Amino acid sequence: MEQRIVDAFRRALGAPCVITDPMQLRTYECDGLTNFRVVPALVVIPESAAAVQAAVRICHDERLPFVARGAGTGLSGGALPVAEGVVISLTRLNRILEVDLDNECIIVEPGVINAHVTRHVSDAGYFYAPDPSSQSVCTIGGNIAENAGGAHCLKYGFTVTHVLALDVVLPDGSMVRLGGRAPDRPGYDLAGVFVGSEGTLGIVTRACLRLVKRPATIQTLLAAFHSTDDAGAAVGAIIAAGVLPAAIEIMDRLSIVAAEAAVHAGYPDCGALLLVELDGPASEVDALMARVNALCSACGAWEQRLAASDAERAVVWRGRKAAFAAMGRISPNYIVQDGVIPRTALAAVLREIHELGERAGLRVANVFHAGDGNLHPLVLYDRKVPGQEHAAEALSGEILRICIRAGGSITGEHGVGMEKRAFMAEMFAEPDLDTMQRVRCAFDPQRLANPDKVFPRPRLCGEKTGPYVPHPLEVAGVAEFF
Amino acid sequence: MTIDAAAFAAIVGAAHVTPAQAADAPPGAAPHWVIAPGDAAEVAAVVRAAAAAGLAVLPRGGGTRRERGNPPRRGDIVLALHRLDRLLEHAHGDMTATVEAGMPLAALQRQLAQHRQFVPLESHAPERATIGGTLATADSGALRLRYGPPRDLVLGMTVVLADGTIARSGGKVVKNVAGYDLPKLMTGALGTLGVLVSATLRLYPLPEHEVTIGLDLADPAALGRVLPALRAAPVVPTAVQLRLASGQPAALDVRVAGTPAACDEQIAAIAAATASAPQPRHADVWQARAALWHEPALMLKCTTRPAQLGAALAQLAALTPTWRAVAYPTGIIEAALPGSARAAVAPLRQALAASDGAVVVLAGGGDLDAWGPAGDDFAVMQRIKQQFDPHGVFNPGRYLGGL
Ligand SMILES: Cc1cc2nc3c(=O)[nH]c(=O)nc-3n(C[C@H](O)[C@H](O)[C@H](O)COP(=O)(O)OP(=O)(O)OC[C@H]3O[C@@H](n4cnc5c(N)ncnc54)[C@H](O)[C@@H]3O)c2cc1C
Numbered sequence: 001m002e003q004r005i006v007d008a009f010r011r012a013l014g015a016p017c018v019i020t021d022p023m024q025l026r027t028y029e030c031d032g033l034t035n036f037r038v039v040p041a042l043v044v045i046p047e048s049a050a051a052v053q054a055a056v057r058i059c060h061d062e063r064l065p066f067v068a069r070g071a072g073t074g075l076s077g078g079a080l081p082v083a084e085g086v087v088i089s090l091t092r093l094n095r096i097l098e099v100d101l102d103n104e105c106i107i108v109e110p111g112v113i114n115a116h117v118t119r120h121v122s123d124a125g126y127f128y129a130p131d132p133s134s135q136s137v138c139t140i141g142g143n144i145a146e147n148a149g150g151a152h153c154l155k156y157g158f159t160v161t162h163v164l165a166l167d168v169v170l171p172d173g174s175m176v177r178l179g180g181r182a183p184d185r186p187g188y189d190l191a192g193v194f195v196g197s198e199g200t201l202g203i204v205t206r207a208c209l210r211l212v213k214r215p216a217t218i219q220t221l222l223a224a225f226h227s228t229d230d231a232g233a234a235v236g237a238i239i240a241a242g243v244l245p246a247a248i249e250i251m252d253r254l255s256i257v258a259a260e261a262a263v264h265a266g267y268p269d270c271g272a273l274l275l276v277e278l279d280g281p282a283s284e285v286d287a288l289m290a291r292v293n294a295l296c297s298a299c300g301a302w303e304q305r306l307a308a309s310d311a312e313r314a315v316v317w318r319g320r321k322a323a324f325a326a327m328g329r330i331s332p333n334y335i336v337q338d339g340v341i342p343r344t345a346l347a348a349v350l351r352e353i354h355e356l357g358e359r360a361g362l363r364v365a366n367v368f369h370a371g372d373g374n375l376h377p378l379v380l381y382d383r384k385v386p387g388q389e390h391a392a393e394a395l396s397g398e399i400l401r402i403c404i405r406a407g408g409s410i411t412g413e414h415g416v417g418m419e420k421r422a423f424m425a426e427m428f429a430e431p432d433l434d435t436m437q438r439v440r441c442a443f444d445p446q447r448l449a450n451p452d453k454v455f456p457r458p459r460l461c462g463e464k465t466g467p468y469v470p471h472p473l474e475v476a477g478v479a480e481f482f
Numbered sequence: 483m484t485i486d487a488a489a490f491a492a493i494v495g496a497a498h499v500t501p502a503q504a505a506d507a508p509p510g511a512a513p514h515w516v517i518a519p520g521d522a523a524e525v526a527a528v529v530r531a532a533a534a535a536g537l538a539v540l541p542r543g544g545g546t547r548r549e550r551g552n553p554p555r556r557g558d559i560v561l562a563l564h565r566l567d568r569l570l571e572h573a574h575g576d577m578t579a580t581v582e583a584g585m586p587l588a589a590l591q592r593q594l595a596q597h598r599q600f601v602p603l604e605s606h607a608p609e610r611a612t613i614g615g616t617l618a619t620a621d622s623g624a625l626r627l628r629y630g631p632p633r634d635l636v637l638g639m640t641v642v643l644a645d646g647t648i649a650r651s652g653g654k655v656v657k658n659v660a661g662y663d664l665p666k667l668m669t670g671a672l673g674t675l676g677v678l679v680s681a682t683l684r685l686y687p688l689p690e691h692e693v694t695i696g697l698d699l700a701d702p703a704a705l706g707r708v709l710p711a712l713r714a715a716p717v718v719p720t721a722v723q724l725r726l727a728s729g730q731p732a733a734l735d736v737r738v739a740g741t742p743a744a745c746d747e748q749i750a751a752i753a754a755a756t757a758s759a760p761q762p763r764h765a766d767v768w769q770a771r772a773a774l775w776h777e778p779a780l781m782l783k784c785t786t787r788p789a790q791l792g793a794a795l796a797q798l799a800a801l802t803p804t805w806r807a808v809a810y811p812t813g814i815i816e817a818a819l820p821g822s823a824r825a826a827v828a829p830l831r832q833a834l835a836a837s838d839g840a841v842v843v844l845a846g847g848g849d850l851d852a853w854g855p856a857g858d859d860f861a862v863m864q865r866i867k868q869q870f871d872p873h874g875v876f877n878p879g880r881y882l883g884g885l
Contacts, residue, residue, distance in 0.1 A: 102710070102789035125714075147659045154656075160663065161634055176859040182785045182838035183631065183813050184620065184670070186853040187882045188863050192633055192666030196659050216716035236575060242598065242687030280718055281751070284744035340655045344575040372657040373576070409658035416660055427660055428650065435641075435649035436662040438869035442862060454661065 001041040001084075005062055009044055009086075012054040017092075019043040028087050031072040031079040032134075036418050040067070040081030045089045049109075049167065049175070049205035055088055056203065057173035065451050068199045070111065070142030073134045075336055076417025078146065078198050078453060088203060090141045096120055097206070103181060104211045105164055110141025110204045114148075117209065126211040129156035132413070133321040141204050147196030149413035151247040151320070152277075154371035156212060158413070160195040167206035168194065171444040181208055193439060198415050199450040201443040215279035218246070219289055220313045223301040224270035228252050228366065231272040232346040234299035235370045238276065239343065241295060243288050245371060247277040254330065254365035255323050255378070262326035265319025268303050274370070275320060277313075323367040324378065331363070331380035333389070335396045338414040339403035343373040352402050353377055360395045362388070374412035375403070401426065416454045425456045434459060485514050485537065485558060493527045494519045498565070506560050507540055508880065510553025516542075518562040522640060522648060522679040525561070529677065530646030532559055533875050540877060541673040543615030544586060546607040549845040550619055551672055552852045555879035563614055566679060569593050577685040578637060578654060583614030583678045599685040602629035606772045614678045620670030623771055624721035624737075626812050633669040635684045641668055641676035644871040654682050667866070674881045675870040689720060689739030694767060695749055695760040700731040705792040708734060708756050709811055715755035717748040724809040725770045726795060728802075735767045736760070771808045771816060778818035780846040784830065786839035788813040797833045801826035816844070824850055831855070853882040 001020075009018045019025060020042060029037040046052045059066045065085035072079050081087050093109035096116070100106065101124055106117060114135040117128040131150035132138055138148070144166070149158045156162075165179035179191030194201055225231040231250045238245065251259065251273045260267055267273055276292055278285045293304055307313045319326075327334040341349050350366065357364040357379075365378040377399050381392035400410045400423050410416070410423045424433060433455060440447070441461035451458070491499045498518040507513045519525045532539050538556035542548075543563055563584035570580040574597040581590055588608040594600050604623035605611035620632045629635070638652030641664075651664035668675060699705055705724070712722070712734075721737040738748040753760055775781070786794040791813055798805060798817060807817035819826075824847065831841045831854045843852040856863070860883055867885045879885075 103787045180838040181787045283747045284740045287741045342576040374657045408655050409653045412657040431647045432650045442865035442869045
């Protein structure tokens, strides 16, 4: 990068906030998806919203691409740098600015760690509901960019449900407020569309988040089944009975073994584990838990354990939340996949994944948010065995195709990022992608904010909308556009 | 302007091209024809033909919010969606439904109820209001506290853009972060970015047992005490509303659901938290909002931070001698006022702005701007409109800031 530009960043942010040392730059070369690596030309670590704005202004004036970065735990390469560009790290914007319990909200900077939000308000009886498994390290800014989810999102909603307002530095360096603390500000719901935009529409410098009152009672059930089919049937039965659990998760045999090896959660030795959390008024939870117990038994649960105290529940959850990392205990390498299927397709899809694994000679562990059909197949392999990495990648891609065919999605929470751009073109038709990019053009016509992510190819924003292209469904004569 | 009605008849059939009446369009617009396509492909063809002829299109569902927004700058044809009224799929095991935009809300609920499910969307006129119109206006009500705003219920959408492009976004599953969440942008956009032709919605189980109870709050100050107490209580109501009218005590209605024992427990908790004796109420009280709409001179939607609801109601009361309202603890007030209260809108806007609030004229505003001032993100909204509808085909001028 030209010295003149580096100097401009130093002047605007202060020299200690600008990193040029090649060794230090390398620590930013990837996020949680480590098979993509690019060393950026420059990293800046602004200490205020104004400094973020100043950095973006320089990028805009110099036509430099920039990539926002939180904790770098993203699993789709969203924070992967651009070689000739700037990484803007938000980790020093980590202050909690205001707690407003009367309005059940909190105002934070983007570098605040997810778990710190709940910790800050738990004494007052509140919590921040979106709880990604990475919550002890990932940032609110990264959560907003990815629309992060977690085990409790089935009942409480995803990050987007909990964002009331955002201060955003747009790619042209202007600062705007989206949304508001009062509901329904007149105009387009820009905060809503910003959440989940993976750093491609601007940089969040401040967020107003909704807090949720802690439920009166929480109970967590561990039910042991012989197979994921049985556990999946129990999930279907519970939902069909009109019960909306706070969380409902399944771990298969491989992931139980791995989690046990890693954190000794004391799980029963079984083919599949179902974890059901119910919360709410005490008598409601008691009544529903009795019903859930009966449904689990009817579906073949041979052991059921209830964790009622906070300590017991923490142990149960520790194994589940450690599941990804625990794979290291049973396999040298693994790919974390993230796909969604309609819940009713669970048994069929799991069988299909299993067969694909057998054919490829690879093991696939499954941990999933069963209530909303969000699968996390973990494809295990050994990089040292020639051809295995390639086979694992191919298998992992095939799993996404299964999700698409089942009417689901290529990502439920980890985002498209760098990794799944090509699959966007399999899930969506050209006119669909083109329409999304119109939003991109409204926010970032020069494509400076995290370019090359999410979309398989860019749209030129100046371009006149081309001739009408019929939607493939239309061509196929399908009247039911789903 | 002469409009080639035959060209539209060739697309939708002559029976579905009819001369427009005043009641077909927003006040101030004088469209020539009502064109009623039968499916998404016909919607796209009609929009394409209209755009090519330089016509402005006014999409219409049940017409229950005909007066919403400012009078359109132009409006040549009404695009009526009532023939798109099918439930395309009710995946009850997945608790989702894909429904065409013209289906009335009440008709949808009746079908969903066969599997003891419902979609927590609300309207003051559910028999006529369509799914498309309900999402385009993003109107909400007493259920919002528990189930969230309408946008949170939309999983996927198919829309027809101003150039006739049919675009799909989101999906059929409850969790999905692939690409931008366009349904968020379309919900509440009043049809200014595209015509909604179908949507996939998230459903919930119908409660087995529900009880409505209430408190009468004779003293206006009681509101400031009771709402926070209710919020802090260990209860999860499925609906809460306040009924108010000038010169009368406020009435608070709360609905709880669950097993009969759980309902009793919640009612006891409400009694304890509010230090009061809640009375059973008839389920009719939830019609209060619909009743507001019986020929009001002026209908307003006022918003505020939730904790400032009491203050906002006091401000409303101070500005006009006669009024009726239904208010929700989410910070939304729907108020019916006499025409003379139009002059109060500007000061009320100023007063509520202090708590991020706004006043939107829902009906009967006359010359008033329906939306009030825009924020610093308005430039982005303009660019969005420019990207989606550069020639102003859809509802031109009806939305915020003349969009
Ligand atoms: C072990 C493990 C478990 C995980 N479990 C879950 C899970 O359960 N649920 C889940 O949803 N995710 C999970 N993740 C993925 C990841 O933690 C989330 O995507 C998280 O939201 C990323 O946050 P981050 O701060 O690390 O962001 P980064 O990885 O640094 O960045 C992610 C994206 O956000 C953008 N970004 C960052 N900050 C900002 C900002 N201020 N403004 C605009 N854009 C910004 C970046 O450009 C990038 O595109 C897991 C990851 C790991 C490693």
